[in-house]
Amino acid sequence: MIKNLVHHKDNIVTISETMNCLDAIEILEQHSLRNAPVVDATNTLYRGNIYRYHIYKYKFHHPDADLAQVKVTQFLKNTTRVVHENDSFYQLIFAIRDLPFIAVLDKENVFTGVIQHDVMINYLAQAWVADKSGYVLAIQTRGEKGELNKLARLVNRKADIQSAVTFEKTTYDTSTYLMVTLPEYLDVSSVRALVNDLTRRKYDVNVVTL
Structure with a gap:
């Protein structure tokens, strides 16, 4: 490649x-x-x-x-x-x-x-569809079995996932999390509803608007 x-x-x-x-x-x-x-x-x-x-x-x-x-x-x-x-x-x-x-x-x-x-x-910018993405969600994960599939299904209920990448704990005191990019055509209310749904399920979520 x-x-x-x-x-x-x-x-x-x-x-x-x-x-x-x-x-x-x-x-x-x-x-x-x-x-x-x-x-x-x-x-x-x-x-x-x-x-x-x-x-x-x-x-x-x-x-x-x-x-x-x-x-x-x-x-x-x-x-x-x-x-x-x-x-x-x-x-x-x-x-x-x-x-x-x-x-x-x-x-x-x-x-x-x-x-x-x-x-x-x-x-990397093109592969992550950065020029067509509207939001990035950084979802802190818990390391549970099947968690990535579960989170993907939850996000897909509200929006299409354009790209995703996982991060593990590091010596820089960072947590494990899943970062997903969402399309730019999503409205703010849909993103807010998705974040609220994840938050109710005890997930910490950070949202970045591109």
Whole structure:
């Protein structure tokens, strides 16, 4: 599935592992890039990421250094932070985390391109039908057997569920809950009736109007 989110390597800026830092920084600045993937001379093997920050930091601490004599391989980062085309979206989320993009490899470990962080977020927004949703209900759950089916039936009595996702307890002192998005055509009275019904059944519900 994540293969559909890939920006192919022929359509992005890459840095050759044979390049020096002066040439690399010129390319990054020219394209206003924070970082870029570093590849081998054949453009098939992913070596890691090169960041402008690390080159500038090195120059700051070594003002007399000639960047034309420093290879980009000295500053490679994220060398093992990759996903494969056949990986699940679940794997992508936890692999990309704080990266601006993540490298994508095929089953032969050949570099095929990158998935950008903002593309992943845009995909989530579309998958959750955010642009056509009017309300989000966050329903705190109790962990009872069959509870999700029960809640889905209760919500469906009043409205169509456009998307749903569950959250478990975390170390951030958050509760378990079910988050459902409801269509924008629902009127306020219908949403209020649904919330009242859930509240009568001892569920804590937070409503967000989009």
